[in-house]
Amino acid sequence: MRNKFKNIQSVLFMTYSLIIIVVFTVLVLWFYHWSSNLLRANATSYIVNMGKSLQEQTDSEIQKMNNVSLNVIYSGLIKDQFKKYLSDQGGVKVQESSEMPVPSTSREYAKELADILTAAIGPSRPVEQLYLYDLTGKVYGNGFDNSESAYVPGEKPWYKPVVALDGGKYIQGPILDKSISKYISIKDPQYTISMFRLFLDTYNSPMGIVEVKQYYNLILKSIINYTQRSTYQERILVYDQSGSIIFPLNAAATQYEYEMNLSKQFQAKGEGHSFYVDPLTSEKALLSFQHSDYTGWNTVIIVTEDKLFIPLNSFTQKIVLLAIFLLLFAILLSFVAAKKITQPILKIHRTIRSIRPDNLGSGRSPSMELNSGLNELDQLHWSFLRMSERLKESMETSLLAQSQEMQAKLVALQSQMNPHFLYNTLATIHVMAEENMNQQIIAMTENMSDFLRYFSSDQSSVNLQTELSHTDKYLEINSIRHGRKLQYSFDVDEEMFDLKIPKLIVQPLVENALKFATQFEPPWDIRITGQLQGNSWSVTVSDNGPGFSADSLQRLHSRIAEMDKNHNIPALQLDGMGLLNIYIRLKLTYGDGAQFSIHNLSTGGAAVTIGGSI
Structure with a gap:
């Protein structure tokens, strides 16, 4: 008995369909592989570049603070005026160009010093507060806090590192700054970041320390704004060389201990990125690391692979739907082409339609020659006529078997879950x-x-x-x-x-x-x-x-x-x-x-x- 699928239309249809499926699948897989790699590379590059951009913007804010501190420590006018202010004990001094005595008070020196420091800060106010510390325990403020107060050098955690740097910058923070918070109307507690430098006189001898302060949320405003509108729901970590976390505010170091340890492999190069498995959530994530030589801060962006490749998943769905549609369309075309080639089969169909149940096996069924020119079709026609002679006696049994089979299949469907x-x-x-x-x-x-x-x-x-x-x-x-x-x-x-x-x-x-x-x-x-x-x-x-x-x-x-x-x-x-x-x-x-x-x-x-x- 010949296989019923080996007729012309089925062979042509399956051959055409197989060729289309193979070629189309190869093309789709190649295109998907190429485009998905491109999307992965673009998404990863976006995170890496964003880390660089955020670090550069943060460095820019620190640079503004540094410029103010440099303006102060290299200003001879400030040095002279600060020296007069600290050495004045409230007496009368005589000007060199005049024989007339001119009264000089700490209030006058303080006013002149305040005007000079205000000019050094500038109208754009890149810092909100400036303090000048002498080395004997006095401190003078300019900004929100213009008071003079005393301090104990040994009790300040920044004192020894600043002195040891010998004029180099020392960044501290963030800290809850109660001294500034009380001068503003905002109820929320204010955190600030400070930069310290040793203040040298004209003979390069230490005469004090300069501190410039800026609000924490202004220095890190680019990072804060980005986290609020992030595309991939990234987590951003900023920490200094000692491992103290700067952002997020008040975050525990143990919370990011694994990521900080993982970032050590990039310390020498200063940047890098890699994928890793989060030990807490078991999610695969991308870690991008950037180190700033200027501030000594490390910026780490962490994003899970699921969030990072959301565009890729959406693209995949569209590709699959488009591929299915095009594949079905191509298969439909192959079916139409195969059917067009096999038009002679319609003659067999007419023969089948002319047969009625009452003439099956009676000899009255059509017996005309097909003469299709195709051996397969001629043999199919002859086999059908021969089959009709035996169909009558088995029709009832076949119909019953088919009915039972269909019922069994439909019964299996009855248990569909609601x-x-x-x-x-x-x-x-x-x-x-x-x-x-x-x-x-x-x-x-x-x-x-x-x-x-x-x-x-x-x-x-x-x-x-x-x-x-x-x-x-x-x-x-x-x-x-x-x-x-x-x-x-x-x-x-x-x-x-x-x-x-x-x-x-x-x-x-x-x-x-x-x-x-x-x-x-x-x-x-x-x-x-x-x-x-x-x-x-x-x-x-x-x-x-x-x-x-x-x-x-x-x-x-x-x-x-x-x-x-x-x-x-x-x-x-x-x-x-x-x-x-x-x-x-x-x-x-x-x-x-x-x-x-x-x-x-x-x-x-x-x-x-x-x-x-x-």
Whole structure:
């Protein structure tokens, strides 16, 4: 017997389709590989360049502070005036160019010094506060705080490092600055970053220390603004050479200990990036490192791979949809081309249409020559005429077999899971995710995964223990969703666990019971019981819901009685016949040994019992 797929149209269609699929798949995979690598490189480059940009903007703000400190320490006028201010004890000094005494007070020196320092800061105010410290314990402020006060050098944590740097800059911060906070109207506490330099006189001898301050949120405004509008929900870390975290504010070093250790590999080069697996979340992430020689600060940008490649995922979806559309279109064209080549087959079709059931095998069927010029078609036509002679006697058997086959296939579809169950489960997971109910999410997704895997398997029959196990998972999913409103119990004889039964024969009953039980006020009670009786088994599913209406019971019993009387199986439906289809599956499996009964309970609710022979 020749293979029915080896006709001209099928061969041409499959050949054309195979060529199109292979060529198209290769092109799509190549294009996707090229474009995805490009998108990955662009996304990674964007993060790296953004790290450089943020570091440069931060360095620029520090540079402004540094310029002010340099203006102060290299200003001879400031040095002279500060020296007069500190050495003045309130007496009378005589000008060299005049014999008349001119009174000189600390207030006058302070005013002149304030004017000079204000000019040094400039109108754009790149710093908000400036302090001049002498080395004996006095400090003079200019800015919000214009007071003179005392300090203890040894108690200042920055004092020794500044003196040791011998004129080099020393950056401290951020710190909660109460001295500035009290001069402004903003209620929020203000953090500042300070830069210190040793202040030398004209003979290069230390005479004091210059401190310039700027608000923390102004120096790091580029980083703060970027985190608020970040594309990939990046985390940004800024820390100094000692490992103290500058951004985020008040972050614990232990929180970023792994990332800081990972960044050490880039210290020598001053920049770099790599992918790593976060030990806390097990997520793959990109780490971009930038070191500033100017400030000594390290800027690290951390972004998870899922967030980084969101554009790639969107692009992938579009490519897949476009590829499917183009592939289907190409296959359609191949089908049209193959069909056009095989037009002679239409003649065979006319012959087939002219045959009626009453002339099958009677010799009255058409016997004209096809003369298609193609051996395959001529032989197909001859085989059909020969087949018609034997078709009559086997038609009833074939139709019955086909009917049973179609019914069996459609019966398998009757156990479709209600899509509302899936929607409600996903909605519940969404709500639990917002509440950080991680353990419940894990339990629900594991049960859901197992249930869907069982639901979609090719097995037609399973043992009762497997069916009850997945029914329990279904109830557990609903229990997580409804909480204490749902109560259920299993009381099944363990000797029944190894019995082979049709798959998804118990769970739909539980689903049906839960559907109607939830129409009443909770708690909802679902009970599954099973027992052996001689050579038969039975399982009962009961609930405390509203029960079946009288009309529903009458219709269902009438349909069952009709099937039993006529010994026929009606056409199955995918919706609206759940219980009846379960009865049909039991009948097909156990024949007269099938058990199926439904009734309302005297205490309220309904019960459905199924079973079969062993």
